[in-house]
Every structure is written in structure tokens, then in C-alpha cells.
Amino acid sequence: MDSTTMKATAHTNIALIKYWGKKNIELNLPTTSSLSLTLDKYYTTTSVSSAEIDSFVLNNQPADATRIHHFLNMLRKQLGDFSPLKVISENHVPTSAGLASSASAFAALTGVVVHELGMNLSNEELSRLARRGSGSASRSFFGNFAVWHKGIDDESSFAESLNASDMPIALVVAEVSHAEKKISSTEGMQRALTSPNYDDWLVKSANQLIDMQSAIQHADIDKVGSIAEDNALGMHALNLTASRQPFTYFTDQTQMILSLIQDMRHQGILAYATIDAGPNVKIITTKDEASTIVNILKNAMPTLAVEVAQSGPGISYD
Incomplete structure (x- = not known):
């Protein structure tokens, strides 16, 4: 590689149908297919040099390069050897707090390395590689909605764009905490697998994926939100019912926001929660109603950090 300073920018995505469990840890093969919305607000920009x-x-x-080094070695095996790299990233996402910072990070890293190698790979091919660093990174190559197919092996587990009707969807992001979570996603998934309800969740999730795709095609935000909330709460229920070290990512503030969301729906406001591996709550709503939800949250919880995100773009290079 030369010393050029090409940069790749990838945005985070929020899974509306969750990935929560691995059937092959080395290959990062998930137990479920998943579906996400890429967000405009949060992203990672990465460059590399020899x-x-x-x-x-x-x-x-300077940061710990252990995970990056392992990932680069995987790329060397897949793409052919290349020299050691200095990876420089600007991360515009709260790290390890359930806002998918690793998704944008590994998507951007994969994209810039492949481009610097002069290789012309499709986003689907890039998604297979990025999946090895972070499963959800597979979905961050695509704008708007994307589906990650769980697959049965390395070749069949990839993400692709989901053709979707245009809809005025927005996410109100309530940032309960920027602190690094005490239980990593990888550890959390391993514990969740021990829940006696896990197999039932897999079956339900597969059906929810079909229903979600239909809701997106019909631009039915209310149905999108309802399915996403049910899927997310089901995922977090697995953590609570794990037979090995049950746990929760929820804090008192998380619970309070969930209660406020229920109150909003009783008032006729379109508001549904989705929560990844962390305490932060993303509220699915419309662009028109987002400001109303922000005001309700700020009135009830004046110190809460709240932002509004919308549909974001796929990976870009400059």
C-alpha cells in the first residue's frame, strides 16, 4: 500500500429485527437473520497507511490494536498478504453503549483496506469480510434498510440492500449512558443462548422478519415500530431468563423511557422502542412527531441527551 489518505465513511445501523446469538463464533455466523435501518447521525471515518x-x-x-490486528490478519488470509497498517479512525458514535459503534468501524475499515489494495468488491462481498470483525458491520455498507442473511457458512452469510418504499421514518435516540457496558455483546449473546426460551425466540424472530419486510414495503411505520419493539423486548427477555448468569442492560432511566413511550402511545403518538446491547433507547416514529417526543422526554428527564436520527447512506469514499 502507498501512503495515500483515502478515507472510508460508514454509518451505524440499528437492527429492527435483532441479531442476538452466534452459531459459529469464528465465522460470526448468527443464529437469526436480521434487518436494520442505517442512521445518518452516527458514523466512523477511517484511513490506513503503511x-x-x-x-x-x-x-x-493511540488505542489497543489487538482486535484490529486479528481482523487485519483475517483479511490477509482472505485477500492476500499486505504490509502492517496504521489504522486511523474518527468515531462519531458513543462506544460500547448499544449504538453500533463496531458496525460502522469495521465496515469503514474493511472498505478502505480493500480499496487501498486496488480490489473491486461489491458491497455484498465486503459485508462477508466485515462480518468477521463485527456481525452488524455487514449491514453498514447499505443505506436505508438492509437484511443480513444468517446463512449456513461463510459464503451464504452476507447482507444486502432491501428495496423499500419511501417513508418518513425517524429515530429519537435517548442516550442514557456513554459509559462502556459491563457485559460485552459477545458475552451477552453467549449467556442468552442458555435461556430456555431461546429456541422459541428464534422461530418468532424468523416470522417477524417476514412481517417486517412486508411492513417496510407498505411504508407502514406503525407496524414497523410495533414489530421492532416486540422483537427487541423479546431479545432482552432472553438476557433476564438466561440459566447462566442472567443480566440486563436496562437501567432505571431505560425503564422510565419505556414507560413514557407507553404513555405516548396512549396519547395517540406513534412511538415504539428498540434497544440494542446497552441502556440507550431508540424511539421509532415519524419525522413529524419526532420533535413532540423530544419535548416529552426533555420535560420528564431534563438531563437526558436526546438526538433525532433519520435514514442514513451507505458506505462512501473520499
Whole structure:
């Protein structure tokens, strides 16, 4: 690689049908297919240059390169050997708080490395590679809605864009905490697999995926939100019912926001929750109703950090 400073920018995505469990840890093959919405508000920009050893700079600070090094070695096996790299990332996402920072990070890294190698791979091919670093990264190559097919092996587990009707969907992001979560997603998934309800959740999730795709095709935001909330709460119920070390990512503030969302729906406001591996709550709504929801949250919880995100773009290079 030369010393050019091409950058790749990938946005985070929020799974409306969740990925929560691995059937092959080495290949990051999930137990369920998943469906996501890419967000405009949160993203990672990454560049690479030749170096003496693999190293990592995150937000202008040297960072632990262990995970990056392992991922780059995987790329070397898949794509052919290349020299050590200095990876420089700007992450515009709260890290490890359930806002998919690793998704945008590994998508951007995969994209920029492949481009610097002069290889012309499709986003679907890139999604297979990025999946090895972070499963949800497979979906961050695509704008708007994307589906990650669980597959049965490396070749069949990939993401692709979902052709969708245009709809005025918005997410109100309530950032309960920026702190790094105590239980990683990987650890959380392993515990959730021990829930006696896990197999039932897999069956229900597969049906919800079909229903969600239909709701998106019909631009039915109310149905999109209803399915997403049911899927997310089902995922978090697995954590509580794990037979090995049950746990929750929810805080008191998370619970309070969920209660407020129920109150909003009783008032006729379109508002549904989705929550990933962390305490932060994303509220699915319409662009028109987003400001109303922000005001309700801020009145009830004045110190809460709230932002409004909309549908975001796929990966880009400059």
C-alpha cells in the first residue's frame, strides 16, 4: 500500500429485527437473520497507511490494536498478504453503549483496506469480510434498510440492500449512558443462548422478519415500530431468563423511557422502542412527531441527551 489518505465513511445501523446469538463464533455466523435501518447521525471515518506494525489511533489517541490486528490478519488470509497498517479512525458514535459503534468501524475499515489494495468488491462481498470483525458491520455498507442473511457458512452469510418504499421514518435516540457496558455483546449473546426460551425466540424472530419486510414495503411505520419493539423486548427477555448468569442492560432511566413511550402511545403518538446491547433507547416514529417526543422526554428527564436520527447512506469514499 502507498501512503495515500483515502478515507472510508460508514454509518451505524440499528437492527429492527435483532441479531442476538452466534452459531459459529469464528465465522460470526448468527443464529437469526436480521434487518436494520442505517442512521445518518452516527458514523466512523477511517484511513490506513503503511507502518512497522499494525497500530490503531482512535479519535486522535493511540488505542489497543489487538482486535484490529486479528481482523487485519483475517483479511490477509482472505485477500492476500499486505504490509502492517496504521489504522486511523474518527468515531462519531458513543462506544460500547448499544449504538453500533463496531458496525460502522469495521465496515469503514474493511472498505478502505480493500480499496487501498486496488480490489473491486461489491458491497455484498465486503459485508462477508466485515462480518468477521463485527456481525452488524455487514449491514453498514447499505443505506436505508438492509437484511443480513444468517446463512449456513461463510459464503451464504452476507447482507444486502432491501428495496423499500419511501417513508418518513425517524429515530429519537435517548442516550442514557456513554459509559462502556459491563457485559460485552459477545458475552451477552453467549449467556442468552442458555435461556430456555431461546429456541422459541428464534422461530418468532424468523416470522417477524417476514412481517417486517412486508411492513417496510407498505411504508407502514406503525407496524414497523410495533414489530421492532416486540422483537427487541423479546431479545432482552432472553438476557433476564438466561440459566447462566442472567443480566440486563436496562437501567432505571431505560425503564422510565419505556414507560413514557407507553404513555405516548396512549396519547395517540406513534412511538415504539428498540434497544440494542446497552441502556440507550431508540424511539421509532415519524419525522413529524419526532420533535413532540423530544419535548416529552426533555420535560420528564431534563438531563437526558436526546438526538433525532433519520435514514442514513451507505458506505462512501473520499
